[in-house]
Amino acid sequence: xxxxxxxxxxxxxxxxxxxxxxxxGFLAVGALALVVGERHVAQWKDEVAQARLAQAEAVxxxxxxxxxxxPGPEDKPRIDIRKPQWQDQLAGSRIVREPTPLxxxxxxxxxxxxxxxxxxxxxxxxxxxxxxxxxxELxxxxxxLVFVLTLLVPLLLGVLGLGIGTRERESGLAPxxxxxxxxxxxWMVARTLTVAGLAGAASTLLCLVAGLVGxxxxxxxxxxxxxxxxxxxxxxxxxxxxxxxxNTVRAAAFGFGVIxxxxxILVPAVATEVAYGRVEQDFGIEATVDAxxxxxGVWEMDVEDVLIELQARYPELDTDVEAxxxxxxxxxxxxxxxxxxxARLADELGHEREARHLAExxxxxxxxxAVALGIERLAGVGADASSAYRHRLGQAVEARVDWVVHRxxxxxxxxxxxxEALVAGTPEAFVARAEGLVLPSSALVLWGTxxxxxxxxxxxxxxx
Amino acid sequence: MTxxxxxLEITSWRRNRRLLVALVAxxxxxxxxxxxxxxxxxxxxxxRREASHEAREEWTGQGDQxxxxxxxxxxxxxxxxxxxxxxxxxxQSRLGKVLRIExxxxxxPFRSDASQAGTLARFARPDAAFLxxxxxxxxxxxxxxxGMAADRETGRxxxxxxxxxxxxxxxxxxxxxxxGLGLTLLALVVGTSLATSAGLGExxxxxxxxxVGFVAVHALFFAVVAAGxxxxxxxxxxxxxxxxxxxxxxxxxxxVLPRTTTGLASALYxxxxxxxxxxxxxxxxxxxxxxxxxRDAKLKQLREDILEEYGVDDVKDLPIDIGGLLxxxxxxxGNQVWDEHYGRLGARLGRQSAVAxxxxxxxxxxxxxxxxMALAGTDLAHDLDFQRQAEDYRRALxxxxxDEHAYGRALTGEGRKSSAAFYAGxxxxxxxRPSAGQALQPRLPxxxxxxAWCALLLAVVxxxxxxxxxxxxx
Numbered sequence: 025x026x027x028x029x030x031x032x033x034x035x036x037x038x039x040x041x042x043x044x045x046x047x048x049g050f051l052a053v054g055a056l057a058l059v060v061g062e063r064h065v066a067q068w069k070d071e072v073a074q075a076r077l078a079q080a081e082a083v084x085x086x087x088x089x090x091x092x093x094x095p096g097p098e099d100k101p102r103i104d105i106r107k108p109q110w111q112d113q114l115a116g117s118r119i120v121r122e123p124t125p126l127x128x129x130x131x132x133x134x135x136x137x138x139x140x141x142x143x144x145x146x147x148x149x150x151x152x153x154x155x156x157x158x159x160x161e162l163x164x165x166x167x168x169l170v171f172v173l174t175l176l177v178p179l180l181l182g183v184l185g186l187g188i189g190t191r192e193r194e195s196g197l198a199p200x201x202x203x204x205x206x207x208x209x210x211w212m213v214a215r216t217l218t219v220a221g222l223a224g225a226a227s228t229l230l231c232l233v234a235g236l237v238g239x240x241x242x243x244x245x246x247x248x249x250x251x252x253x254x255x256x257x258x259x260x261x262x263x264x265x266x267x268x269x270x271n272t273v274r275a276a277a278f279g280f281g282v283i284x285x286x287x288x289i290l291v292p293a294v295a296t297e298v299a300y301g302r303v304e305q306d307f308g309i310e311a312t313v314d315a316x317x318x319x320x321g322v323w324e325m326d327v328e329d330v331l332i333e334l335q336a337r338y339p340e341l342d343t344d345v346e347a348x349x350x351x352x353x354x355x356x357x358x359x360x361x362x363x364x365x366x367a368r369l370a371d372e373l374g375h376e377r378e379a380r381h382l383a384e385x386x387x388x389x390x391x392x393x394a395v396a397l398g399i400e401r402l403a404g405v406g407a408d409a410s411s412a413y414r415h416r417l418g419q420a421v422e423a424r425v426d427w428v429v430h431r432x433x434x435x436x437x438x439x440x441x442x443x444e445a446l447v448a449g450t451p452e453a454f455v456a457r458a459e460g461l462v463l464p465s466s467a468l469v470l471w472g473t474x475x476x477x478x479x480x481x482x483x484x485x486x487x488x
Numbered sequence: 489m490t491x492x493x494x495x496l497e498i499t500s501w502r503r504n505r506r507l508l509v510a511l512v513a514x515x516x517x518x519x520x521x522x523x524x525x526x527x528x529x530x531x532x533x534x535x536r537r538e539a540s541h542e543a544r545e546e547w548t549g550q551g552d553q554x555x556x557x558x559x560x561x562x563x564x565x566x567x568x569x570x571x572x573x574x575x576x577x578x579x580q581s582r583l584g585k586v587l588r589i590e591x592x593x594x595x596x597p598f599r600s601d602a603s604q605a606g607t608l609a610r611f612a613r614p615d616a617a618f619l620x621x622x623x624x625x626x627x628x629x630x631x632x633x634x635g636m637a638a639d640r641e642t643g644r645x646x647x648x649x650x651x652x653x654x655x656x657x658x659x660x661x662x663x664x665x666x667x668g669l670g671l672t673l674l675a676l677v678v679g680t681s682l683a684t685s686a687g688l689g690e691x692x693x694x695x696x697x698x699x700v701g702f703v704a705v706h707a708l709f710f711a712v713v714a715a716g717x718x719x720x721x722x723x724x725x726x727x728x729x730x731x732x733x734x735x736x737x738x739x740x741x742x743x744v745l746p747r748t749t750t751g752l753a754s755a756l757y758x759x760x761x762x763x764x765x766x767x768x769x770x771x772x773x774x775x776x777x778x779x780x781x782x783r784d785a786k787l788k789q790l791r792e793d794i795l796e797e798y799g800v801d802d803v804k805d806l807p808i809d810i811g812g813l814l815x816x817x818x819x820x821x822g823n824q825v826w827d828e829h830y831g832r833l834g835a836r837l838g839r840q841s842a843v844a845x846x847x848x849x850x851x852x853x854x855x856x857x858x859x860x861m862a863l864a865g866t867d868l869a870h871d872l873d874f875q876r877q878a879e880d881y882r883r884a885l886x887x888x889x890x891d892e893h894a895y896g897r898a899l900t901g902e903g904r905k906s907s908a909a910f911y912a913g914x915x916x917x918x919x920x921r922p923s924a925g926q927a928l929q930p931r932l933p934x935x936x937x938x939x940a941w942c943a944l945l946l947a948v949v950x951x952x953x954x955x956x957x958x959x960x961x962x
Contacts, residue, residue: 042732053744060751071761078767099786100778132610134582136603140763153584153598157759157833159840160579161861161868167747170610179739273728278506278630281735285623290517292611293618297524299608300581300601304528305535308586308599312564313543320550320561379606386608397607407606 025206029214033222037184046183047226054172054230061128061168062237067156068127068139072120072453075140082116083447089114090440108431109145109355111443112424117143117450119420121413124404124456125240126248132166133400137410141417143450145358145425149417150311150369169234170399173252174392177227178259178284185219185263186280187273188212194272209483212267216479220260227252247402247461254468255395261475268482288392295386295393299379311368322361327353333360334429341433355432362425369418376411383407387464391471398464404456413454420451489653493661494668501631514627515673518619522575522677525615526684529574533690536566536585540916548912552905555893556815559886562590565878565917567597570865571695572702574681576617578866581609587875589882589917591889592818594826597875616677617860620706621853622742624673625713629738632666632717633731641726645956655956659949663718670710678703697924701863708938709856715945722952741853746844749854753843757836769829776821777814787814809904812894819886826879834872841868841930848934852941855934862931865921869930873922881917888914 037043089096089105096103096110103110120140136153189212192198201208231252235245266279325333331343334356348356387394400406427446431438501507543564550561565587573580584597602609612618639645639658648658678699685691717734724730760768777786794810795801803810841858848855861867892906928935 042736045736049740049744053747056748056751060754063755067758067761071763074761074767075763100784133607134602134605134609136600138762151598153596153603153762157762157765158582159753159759159837159868160582160871161841161844161858162750162753163579163582166750171747175743274731275506277731277735278510281626281630282510285626289612290614292608293614296605296608296611296613299605300613301528303601303604304581305531306599306604307535307539307566309539309542311599312586312588313539313546316561316564317546375604376606379604379608383607393608393611396610400607407609 025210025214026217029211029218030221033184033215033218037222043184046180047222050172050176050180050223050226051230053167053176054169054226055233057131057167057169057172058128058230058234058237060166061131061234064131064156065123065128065238068123071139072122075118075120079116079118079450082114086111086114086116086443087440090443105443106437106439107351108428108438109351111431111438111446112144112428115443115446115450117424117447119143119417119451119454121454121456124244124458125238126234126244126403127405128238128403129169129234129248130400130403130405132163132168132171133403133406135405135407135410137413143417143420143424145355145362145421145428147417147421147424148365149414149421150365150372169230170396172230173227173255173399174395175288177223177252177256178262178288180223180226181219181256181259181263182277182280182284184222185216185260186267186276188215188219188264189267190270190273190276212264212483216260216264216267219263220256223260224253224256227256244402244458247458248399250465251395251398251402251468254465254472255391258391258468258472258475261472261479264479265475265482268479287390291390292386292393292396295382295389298386299382302379302382303375311372315364315368318364319361322357322364325357325360330356330360337363338426338429338433341429352432352435355428359425359429362421366418366422369414373411373415373418376407380408380411384460384463387467388470391468394464394467394471398461398468401460401464402458404458408460409456412456416451416454489657490660490664493653493658494665495661497632497662497665507631510627510630511669514619514623515676517614517623518616518673518677519680521614521619522616522680523684525577526574526681527688529569529577530685530688530690532573533569536568539564539566544916547916548908550911551908553908553911554905555889555896556591556811558906558911559591559815559889559893562588563885563917565589565881567871567874568919568921570870571698571921572864573866574685575615575677575702576860576864576866577613577615578617578861578864579868579871580866581605581613583871587878589878589885591815591886592822594822594830594879594882597871597878616681617857617864620674620677621709621856621860624670624710625742625853626738628666628670628710628713628717629731629734631669632662632714633721633727633734638727649957654953656950656953659718659722659953659956662721663714663946663949666714666717667711670714671707674703674706674710695865695921695924698863698865698927701924701928702860705856705859705863705935705938708942709852712852712938712941712945715942715949719945719948719952722949722956741851745847745851746854746857749844749847752847753840756843757839759833759836759840765829765833769825772825772829773822776825777818784814787817790814790817808894810894812890812892815893816887816890819883819890823883837868837872838930845931845934849937852938855937855941858931858934859928859938862927863924865927869927870922874919877919878917885914 037047086105096105096114103114105111105114118140121137135156138153141147141149189198189208192201192208192211198208201211228249231248232245234240235248240248262283263280266276266283270276270279322330327348330353331348334341335343337359383393383397387397401408427449431442501511543566547561547563550558553561567583567585567587570576570578570580581601584600586599587597588595612622639648645655645658649655716737720734721727721730724733777790778784790813791803791810794806794808794813795803798806798808800806844854845858848858858867862869892910896906896910
């Protein structure tokens with residue numbers, strides 16, 4: 025039965041211009057998505073390289089001042105490289121975020137974190153926006169492999185497979201199939217599996233090319249292919265479920281179209297509305313107006329209160345000083361301000377965790393969301409990855425503030441070796457890990473199971 | 489006679505249970521989406537007003553302060569909603585909502601909704617415009633996609649023609665039925681939004697001209713869709729071919745072509761990365777004077793000119809505070825750098841959007857998208873206009889503060905502070921929206937494209953009618 029169905033479908037594909045156009049169109053859009061993705065990754069890598077170069081240049085410039093025994097540039101007399109606050113500035117330390125091998129497949133993700141971040145005691149990870157300058161009118165319509173898999177795979181299956189069984193019923197050929205092929209049920213399953221195989225092969229091809237071009241490992245490509253095939257399998261089940269229950273091609277097209285619209289457009293849209301509804305009326309008063317008032321409060325505090333606050337944060341420091349230099353006073357106030365910012369960053373990361381949980385709940389309601397979430401996590405781009413990166417940035421800024429405070433309090437002029445130690449202590453590049461794949465995979469398995477149960481249940485009405 | 493066929497078409501929809509369910513579902517979705525978006529937009533505007541009020545309260549509540557301290561205390565500007573954002577959100581969710589106003593510092597708005605919404609931000613939001621421009625055309629395809637071809641296949645068309653009906657009346661009736669349905673749904677959307685606004689105590693008609701424009705372009709768009717559906721059913725061989733062709737066109741026009749345009753525009757006019765742009769700005773800025781450092785070598789000439797102007801040899805002998813003038817010199821340089829680099833970036837963004845507008849010549853779905861956003865005030869052009877006005881406000885505010893720093897009460901006031909009354913007297917930011925005409929002007933090619941498509945497809949329909957009457961289409 026399977027070999028008969030395979031031969032039948034391949035012949036039907038060659039004779040069906042709509043099917044051929046759909047398959048070629050799918051591969052063409054997929055190829056475009058891969059090209060766009062690779063260009064995006066190339067730009068990202070270029071930005072990382074430029075950030076590393078900028079850091080190297082800053083370090084070389086600072087080294088030249090140290091070697092010449094001068095405090096800084098001639099035309100900026102207030103810069104003094106022997107002081108910690110200026111070594112902090114001049115080190116030009118950057119934490120870069122390197123793209124994963126599969127980053128290009130989710131180029132259409134909304135990713136608000138930068139690709140490189142300059143770490144100083146004044147750095148504020150929350151104010152750093154995405155690594156791309158985007159035209160919002162174009163960004164909303166970006167094509168990537170996630171789009172191709174989530175929206176176009178079901179459509180491809182629809183074009184190739186609508187009418188399996190229903191055409192036979194409509195034209196009165198069903199009894200002939202029962203007689204010649206042994207049963208309509210088996211015939212429909214075999215043909216659906218063949219169509220699924222065609223769509224799955226096309227998706228797998230795109231995934232393999234994506235992996236090859238990005239230099240991904242076997243495990244990563246395997247996971248990507250698993251998502252693609254799982255999604256294809258799920259929609260094949262839904263296609264069979266529709267074909268099993270209706271008697272005309274038109275009704276099948278209508279039914280499948282409704283299911284596609286609901287699962288790929290409407291349910292994700294409702295979930296998106298809920299996600300946006302949480303943030304639309306939030307103009308960031310805490311992060312802006314309130315934060316400004318807080319910051320202002322720090323700079324208007326009496327010196328005694330500053331020292332008390334500093335003592336609470338750095339109990340190891342001797343804050344019982346008679347006279348505080350202006351520099352150290354500014355550094356102390358800056359440190360208090362930085363700790364307020366760290367608290368706001370923690371709040372913001374908490375909000376991002378809530379957004380993540382909402383997406384995970386939506387993944388159970390729509391397989392399209394499940395696949396999009398899974399692939400973005402695998403690719404190491406999107407909201408989850410950017411949140412992890414900003415968490416690392418926050419830690420790095422805190423560490424830098426600590427360094428400046430301790431060096432300032434030691435009240436000794438810094439040397440070249442202090443500077444080299446600072447440069448050597450720049451955190452390594454951040455690469456997002458592929459985490460949290462179990463949930464979207466489980467959602468996909470559940471949907472697939474439900475789809476095939478419905479399909480097989482629907483087939484029970486047909487004679488075998 | 490045409491009216492009779494309109495009635496017949498509507499009756500056939502009522503009798504087809506599946507189509508009726510789809511029609512009712514679409515109508516419900518439109519009403520729910522419109523009420524939701526209108527309510528959300530009103531809430532957003534209210535939140536924005538509160539945020540602006542709170543920022544202003546803090547500004548005026550600072551008491552006596554030194555002008556440069558206030559220049560760094562700064563202000564926040566919150567992006568207003570587009571005039572018709574409750575009907576078409578456009579790209580609003582991807583735009584930053586808050587802009588920091590501070591001396592020596594320019595930047596782009598931050599805190600966009602999309603950046604906070606997580607993974608789900610990649611999916612479309614079902615506002616009224618999305619449903620009108622994507623789902624309603626699909627509905628019209630299903631309602632009208634097979635009718636004419638099915639009439640030909642079953643012989644009903646021949647029967648109608650034999651009984652004296654003109655083919656053009658038949659086609660005209662189908663076209664008017666489909667177009668009328670589109671217009672009815674459009675009227676429902678607008679009416680629902682106005683009623684919801686009135687019910688929540690908001691002004692029902694935020695901008696009458698833009699609303700009229702919105703209705704007009706969508707009416708034109710539905711005429712294009714209706715004419716396209718009827719054309720396909722006239723000229724294609726059978727019902728199935730017509731339906732498949734229309735669905736294929738819908739998928740290509742709504743999902744594939746817009747995304748292809750994105751890739752093309754990005755390839756033709758690539759944008760720099762954030763870091764590269766910021767580094768460029770920073771390096772250009774650093775090449776200029778530092779107003780905070782009175783010893784800055786680049787300000788030496790300015791200092792000497794001022795001393796000469798006042799006929800003194802020492803800064804201490806000046807009757808003004810030179811710091812204010814040095815700050816303004818720093819600011820002027822920064823403004824030049826910003827204008828040069830951001831101006832170039834803005835021009836590139838504009839060229840990218842122009843590619844999208846030009847693509848709409850080929851795709852009426854893209855044409856209505858850009859026109860609708862422009863009229864709703866939720867497109868890139870409005871964003872750039874908002875940023876430009878905010879930057880003008882920043883420059884005026886900082887210049888006033890530097891002026892006060894140099895010449896004002898700060899010279900003689902206690903602790904060299906200016907009074908709270910002075911700061912309260914400085915105007916806050918108010919945004920003046922472009923007119924409907926100004927908003928439409930860059931999108932004229934899209935409007936002309938829609939008109940051309942409408943004329944072309946109507947011509948195809950009527951030509952089809954002529955062929956049917958002559959019997960040259962079976």
